[in-house]
Amino acid sequence: LGSVLLALRLFDAVLDPWIGRLCDHLARRGDGALLRAMVPAALALAVGFAALSNPLATSAPLLVWVAASVGLTYLAYSFITVAHQAWGARLGHTAAQRSTVVAWREGLGLVGVVLASAAPALWGVGALGWLMALALGAGVVALAFAPRTHAVAQAVGVKRTPLWAPWRQPAFVRLVVVFALNGIATAVPATLVLFFIQDRVQADAAHQGLFLGVYFLCAAVSMPLWLRAVKRWALERTWLGGMVLSVAAFVGAALVGAGDLAAYAVVCALSGLALGSDLAIPAALLAQVLGRDGTRQSGAQEGMYFGWWNFVAKLNLALAAGVTLPALAWLGYTPGAQSSDSLLALTVVYCLLPCALKAAAAAALYVFFIRPQGDLGYAT
Numbered sequence: 238l239g240s241v242l243l244a245l246r247l248f249d250a251v252l253d254p255w256i257g258r259l260c261d262h263l264a265r266r267g268d269g270a271l272l273r274a275m276v277p278a279a280l281a282l283a284v285g286f287a288a289l290s291n292p293l294a295t296s297a298p299l300l301v302w303v304a305a306s307v308g309l310t311y312l313a314y315s316f317i318t319v320a321h322q323a324w325g326a327r328l329g330h331t332a333a334q335r336s337t338v339v340a341w342r343e344g345l346g347l348v349g350v351v352l353a354s355a356a357p358a359l360w361g362v363g364a365l366g367w368l369m370a371l372a373l374g375a376g377v378v379a380l381a382f383a384p385r386t387h388a389v390a391q392a393v394g395v396k397r398t399p400l401w402a403p404w405r406q407p408a409f410v411r412l413v414v415v416f417a418l419n420g421i422a423t424a425v426p427a428t429l430v431l432f433f434i435q436d437r438v439q440a441d442a443a444h445q446g447l448f449l450g451v452y453f454l455c456a457a458v459s460m461p462l463w464l465r466a467v468k469r470w471a472l473e474r475t476w477l478g479g480m481v482l483s484v485a486a487f488v489g490a491a492l493v494g495a496g497d498l499a500a501y502a503v504v505c506a507l508s509g510l511a512l513g514s515d516l517a518i519p520a521a522l523l524a525q526v527l528g529r530d531g532t533r534q535s536g537a538q539e540g541m542y543f544g545w546w547n548f549v550a551k552l553n554l555a556l557a558a559g560v561t562l563p564a565l566a567w568l569g570y571t572p573g574a575q576s577s578d579s580l581l582a583l584t585v586v587y588c589l590l591p592c593a594l595k596a597a598a599a600a601a602l603y604v605f606f607i608r609p610q611g612d613l614g615y616a617t
Contacts, residue, residue, distance in 0.1 A: 241304050243555075249311040250551035253319060254400055257544020260320045261398070264327075264540065268385050271320055275380065278316045279373040285309030287366040317373075319547060321380075323539035326524040328384060335521035336467045343516035344460040347453055403542050408526045411605040415598050416519050417549055419480065422594030423515060424557030426487065426508075429565070429587045432572055437580055437587075439495040448505045455509030456516065463517045472522050473606045479514025480599040484592045486511060491588035520546070522606075561586055 263271040288306035292299060325342055329335035349372065356368050403409050426433075434440050434448060466475040486507035493501045520543075527542055568582035 238300065238303070241300060242307065245304065245308050245311055246551065246555065248308075249315055250548050250555070252312065253315055253548040253551070254541060254544040256316050256319050257323065257540035257542065257547075258398075258400055260316070260323050260540030260544075261538055263320075264323065268324070268383075271324070272377070272380055275317055275320055276377055278313045278320075279377050281309055282313035282317065283366070283370040283373055285313060286369050290362070290366050315547065319540055319543050322520065322543040322546075324380070324383070326520070326527060326539040326543065329521070329524060330528070332472050332521065332525060333464070333468050335524045336464055336472060336517055339521045339524075340460045340464050340517040343520075344457050347457045347516075351450075351453060398538055398541065400541065402538065403545050406526070408529070409523075409542065411601075412519075412522060412526055413546075413549055415601045415605065416546070417553060418594055418598035418601060419515065419519070420550060420553035421557055422483075422591040422598060423512070424553050425561050425591050425594070426587055428554075428557045428561055429583070432565075432570075432583060433490075433587045434501070436573065436575065437495070437583060438493060438497060438501050440498055440501070444498060448502060451502055452505040452509040452512070455506045456512040459510040459513030460517055462510075463514050467518070467521075472518050472525065473602060476514050476518040476522070477599055477602055477607065479511045479518070480595050480602070482514075483508060483511035484595045484599075487588045487592050487595075491584055561590070 260271060263274050285306050285308075289303065289310060292302045292306075295302065321342070325338045326335075329338050353365065353368065356364050360368075430449075431445065434445050438444075440448070463475060463479070466478065470478070486504050489507070490501070490504045493504060523542060523546060524539075527539060565582055565586055568586070570579045570582040570586075574580075
């Protein structure tokens with residue numbers, strides 16, 4: 238099962254740039270064409286998820302059913318996500334507008350995560366499929382009334398852009414470097430959080446849910462604060478502030494011991510606040526880079542850029558799991574072990590490794606986008 242999921246996830250990530258290119262092709266024909274393509278994608282997503290949750294008796298092995306349903310779910314979700322992100326990137330014209338669009342999208346996305354997490358306890362596991370179908374339908378209807386974008390009409394007749402075109406833009410490459418370092422730094426503790434809660438904090442299952450709830454709630458609440466900060470300090474400096482806050486939170490996590498429930502709750506709150514900047518700012522910065530590199534003037538290429546962007550995001554998650562878990566085993570950590578060496582290994586990988594990666598991301602952000610503002614103008 239693990240091998241099947243890994244193969245599907247890698248295939249899904251590789252497809253994202255191609256999906257982005259398809260979204261751009263549809264967008265050049267108008268927002269209506271893109272919206273019409275999202276309707277069958279939403280239907281496919283609902284069907285794929287329902288099939289995953291309700292396997293039918295067939296002669297084929299169950300693993301084949303899982304592979305087919307998960308593959309359909311991944312593919313449809315990727316198309317809808319890239320199309321939605323590209324649509325939003327064409328709406329804003331200033332840093333404040335772009336960050337507002339992204340913050341609302343990601344903030345409501347967190348609401349969806351919390352609702353989906355609570356749904357099984359409230360209405361049972363079977364309700365998840367119906368909840369997804371209703372949410373997808375409402376989303377498509379809402380997009381039908383969404384503001385129309387401005388770049389698409391100018392893109393009619395534009396020649397097909399090579400798939401590798403985004404990597405020829407220096408600003409995009411620089412931003413991806415920052416995004417990848419920061420993304421891996423965020424994905425590492427996300428991969429190990431339950432190990433840390435169980436073995437280092439030694440909290441029960443009820444507290445695990447509480448800690449995660451505090452984390453996501455603080456991320457959602459922080460969105461308006463980060464938007465206000467963007468208006469005052471610009472996107473780049475605001476994101477740098479979020480990275481510094483995240484490092485401070487995980488330095489504090491390294492000091493947490495067994496039974497320190499309140500202290501770890503504070504760590505979850507601070508890291509959740511920092512997560513708000515990671516959700517609201519990077520995609521807005523990408524939209525800003527697109528505008529300043531002339532993408533809006535040369536044609537609708539937002540989908541291709543966000544396809545590569547999602548490819549990197551998924552690669553971050555794969556690298557975090559593929560590197561940290563073997564590293565923990567090599568350092569001597571075993572889940573459930575309470576030896577000092579085992580807990581030290583867990584603390585180093587969960588707390589200090591993300592701090593080092595965040596510091597590297599912050600340094601890259603400063604060197605690439607903040608320090609050269611007089612020459613490149615990216616930090617204005």
